[in-house]
Amino acid sequence: MMVKTLLKPNEAANAARTAYEFRGSNDLFSVYQEYEISELFRSDHNSSELFSGKAGAFGFKTSIGFGVLAMGKGRFENQALLACRGTATFQDVLTDLNPSPRGTGTGSVAHSGFVRNFASFKSNIHRFISIHRPEVIHCVGHSLGGALATLAADSIIHSSQATQTVLYTFGCPRVGTQGFAQKLSSHRLLGKDNIHRVYHSSDPVAMLPLWPFVHVPLPTGECYIGCDGFAFNPMKHSMLQYAKSVSGKTWLDLKRPHPTWNSRYQGWVKAMENAGGGGLSLAKLSILNVALNYMSRKVFKLSFQAFITAGMGVMTPLDQISYLLDKAAHVSTENKGLVAKIVSYVLRICGYSGLALPTLTLASIYHAFRTLIRLLNGMARLAMNAAH
Structure with missing residues (x-):
């Protein structure tokens, strides 16, 4: 009410x-x-x-x-x-x-x-x-x-x-x-x-x-x-x-x-491809979240909440994202291609557009998202210094 x-x-x-x-x-x-x-x-x-x-x-x-x-x-x-x-x-x-x-x-x-x-x-x-x-x-x-x-x-x-x-x-x-x-x-x-x-x-x-x-x-x-x-x-x-x-x-x-x-992009892959180079924005992170939600539904379906609960107090979001995408990449060739696009996108929006995509491993996925989270946390610290 x-x-x-x-x-x-x-x-x-x-x-x-x-x-x-x-x-x-x-x-x-x-x-x-x-x-x-x-x-x-x-x-x-x-x-x-x-x-x-x-x-x-x-x-x-x-x-x-x-x-x-x-x-x-x-x-x-x-x-x-x-x-x-x-x-x-x-x-x-x-x-x-x-x-x-x-x-x-x-x-x-x-x-x-x-x-x-x-x-x-x-x-x-x-x-x-x-x-x-x-x-x-x-x-x-x-x-x-x-x-x-x-x-x-x-x-x-x-x-x-x-x-x-x-x-x-x-x-x-x-x-x-x-x-x-x-x-x-x-x-x-x-x-x-x-x-x-x-x-x-x-x-x-x-x-x-x-x-x-x-x-x-x-x-x-x-x-x-x-x-x-x-x-x-x-x-x-x-x-x-x-x-x-x-x-x-x-x-x-x-x-x-x-x-x-x-909204839930049907064409999030195309949106990533058209997003341009470095520079973080609301739009780019929104596209990334849609991609991660898509992959979690595709891989875990209804079991993902149980996975989150099981990892409480142990797995940070960085751990969870890395585990999700690594697991997805091993399910099928199609998924591996999608994960490669996501990792490439993350590196690109962090300003590493000229680098060749590293071999997809749990470590390389973790590194890409750690780079993103460190960049975001740096911005957040600046923002919180101006909190009021």
């Missing part, structure tokens, strides 16, 4: 921006006033609270402020806001770039770094809900905060305190696998009509991590903002840029899928 009382795009953007301020300030009212949401949500300590969580990986974990929970007022009376901030520290970057699959606790599979991060403050959310019993919860976040808001929405709608939920994200990376996205997009307490994913076509973070992770909602419903001829521009990831892009717009203005390369 679609929620009638929504945050407007500029209100959602302002709420996402407030979450960054609570790393160094406990003055809710001043922050709410600065970002023009003081008339929407309560700032007193009886109706709101700040929360912290643990970010990082590889021994660098630390406790950092992550956002705010607050009851609403005015048109949001008896409703609540959950605002999670995005990447702002070195520890957060480690969380973002540690994407092996992990169980969410709700029967789905998602990015391990995000899941661990969310688990560190999950109890704050459910305690707040048990005390205040909101009728609707508005989950908002930018970048890493969008991923955490997505996991919060998933946790809320699958809990014993389940309530109607709305999700708003800006520049959000891919959070979970196909099953995760489908559950959120079809759940009666959330659903695709209550998911508002805003992204710039040139934001590299919104295209990470690669397959097998996918965005919500499915099958469509994103708020696409085209810019810069689709070439990646790390500065377009900043929350300030998103706030400017949605200013004065309605959700109806924004809700449109990105162009036809987001």
Whole structure:
């Protein structure tokens, strides 16, 4: 069921921006006033609270402020806001770039770094809900905060305190696998009509991590903002840029899928051949994702989700992609030709168009995709430095 009382795009953007301020300030009212949401949500300590969580990986974990929970007022009376901030520290970057699959606790599979991060403050959310019993919860976040808001929405709608939920994200990376996205997009307490994913076509973070992770909602419903001829521009990831892009717009203005390369290409091979040389873009990575989805369906059919689950905590997306394509190449001569085209395409868009295609092996496939992921992660780091 679609929620009638929504945050407007500029209100959602302002709420996402407030979450960054609570790393160094406990003055809710001043922050709410600065970002023009003081008339929407309560700032007193009886109706709101700040929360912290643990970010990082590889021994660098630390406790950092992550956002705010607050009851609403005015048109949001008896409703609540959950605002999670995005990447702002070195520890957060480690969380973002540690994407092996992990169980969410709700029967789905998602990015391990995000899941661990969310688990560190999950109890704050459910305690707040048990005390205040909101009728609707508005989950908002930018970048890493969008991923955490997505996991919060998933946790809320699958809990014993389940309530109607709305999700708003800006520049959000891919959070979970196909099953995760489908559950959120079809759940009666959330659903695709209550998911508002805003992204710039040139934001590299919104295209990470690669397959097998996918965005919500499915099958469509994103708020696409085209810019810069689709070439990646790390500065377009900043929350300030998103706030400017949605200013004065309605959700109806924004809700449109990105162009036809987001659909399931019947001719993805031809699209790869016509993609030109180096230079990463939304279009080129979208074509690549279509190719990987095609190969996974062709090779694994209905068993691939079981393969992902079996590899949780062990196999990263790079491992999974390499295993998938190596397995596909050994199934048939036709598949081997398709895999060769995919690997050649990856090297070409990374700027290695003059190189001869190496012999197809698990190692050569792994090397090609590692080159791509390193390049994307470098762009993501630049983007996350401009996060807000």
